[in-house]
Amino acid sequence: HWGYGKEDPSSWYKNYPVAEGNRQSPIDIVPNEASHDRDLGPIMTNYDHCTSINISNNGHSVVVEFNDSDDRSIKGGPLDNPYRLKQFHFHWGGKGHEGSEHTVSGKGFASELHLVHWNAVKYKTYGEASTAPDGLAVLGIFLETGDDHRWLHMITDVLYMVKYKGSITDFKGFNPKCLLPSSLHYWTYLGSLTTPPLHESVIWIILKEPIEVSEKQMQLGMFRMLLFTEEDDDQKMRMENNFRPPQPIKGRRVRSSN
Ligand SMILES: NS(=O)(=O)c1ccc(O)c(NC(=O)NCCCCO)c1
Numbered sequence: 056h057w058g059y060g061k062e063d064p065s066s067w068y069k070n071y072p073v074a075e076g077n078r079q080s081p082i083d084i085v086p087n088e089a090s091h092d093r094d095l096g097p098i099m100t101n102y103d104h105c106t107s108i109n110i111s112n113n114g115h116s117v118v119v120e121f122n123d124s125d126d127r128s129i130k131g132g133p134l135d136n137p138y139r140l141k142q143f144h145f146h147w148g149g150k151g152h153e154g155s156e157h158t159v160s161g162k163g164f165a166s167e168l169h170l171v172h173w174n175a176v177k178y179k180t181y182g183e184a185s186t187a188p189d190g191l192a193v194l195g196i197f198l199e200t201g202d203d204h205r206w207l208h209m210i211t212d213v214l215y216m217v218k219y220k221g222s223i224t225d226f227k228g229f230n231p232k233c234l235l236p237s238s239l240h241y242w243t244y245l246g247s248l249t250t251p252p253l254h255e256s257v258i259w260i261i262l263k264e265p266i267e268v269s270e271k272q273m274q275l276g277m278f279r280m281l282l283f284t285e286e287d288d289d290q291k292m293r294m295e296n297n298f299r300p301p302q303p304i305k306g307r308r309v310r311s312s313n
């Protein structure tokens with residue numbers, strides 16, 4: 056099965072040939088090569104009606120799922136429809152190793168948060184949307200180490216409950232707006248899921264402003280608590296470096312909001 060260790064990203068193409076496709080993610084973003092598009096409006100988010108349900112360890116990341124019965128989570132910018140929040144999850148590094156998936160002029164960040172939304176106007180289910188070229192919109196937010204993040208502890212405090220692959224626990228009443236930086240300025244480009252099945256179905260919206268989390272929150276929270284492996288697996292593999300490296304841009308344009 057695919058992973059970040061043995062079956063690492065460089066071998067994914069064997070079972071998922073689209074790994075060598077023309078709109079793969081992540082990418083390295085070069086700000087001064089991004090085209091500033093005047094008719095690219097602001098991104099508008101509204102997570103106040105979203106209902107978080109649970110938090111789980113799927114063996115690749117820690118995922119917070121939402122009841123995707125709300126339409127109005129994100130709209131505007133490059134999006135022709137409003138998209139519905141389905142889940143968010145993280146990618147991170149390990150001891151002193153950066154772990155973001157997108158990079159900016161070759162610079163990686165400690166971690167990257169992905170808020171995954173789907174086009175419920177055009178498609179009936181998330182599954183259907185996840186294979187359509189305009190099916191998903193993923194809001195990417197960089198995490199850099201600095202001050203304590205006042206709300207991230209709500210997530211890191213429960214990670215001990217989802218230490219092992221396949222574990223899941225209730226996680227209600229979490230509003231992800233507390234994870235957004237102050238500015239919603241962004242870069243946007245057409246890409247893919249960054250994990251198998253690597254569907255080329257994502258409109259990526261990467262926020263320029265990182266959020267700050269403390270070293271302790273990263274160490275105690277992500278790196279220390281989570282494992283790739285199941286509870287009865289005697290090989291305890293720490294969940295870390297669960298990021299795919301940047302992929303070829305293949306002539307794609309990256310646009311920049313003002
Ligand atoms: N990193 S991403 O581009 O934001 C992304 C957004 C939505 C996704 O559905 C996936 N990938 C995924 O769900 N793969 C199924 C196997 C995992 C559980 O076994 C990746």
Ligand SMILES: [Zn+2]
Pocket residue numbers: 144145146169249
């Ligand atoms: Zn992701």
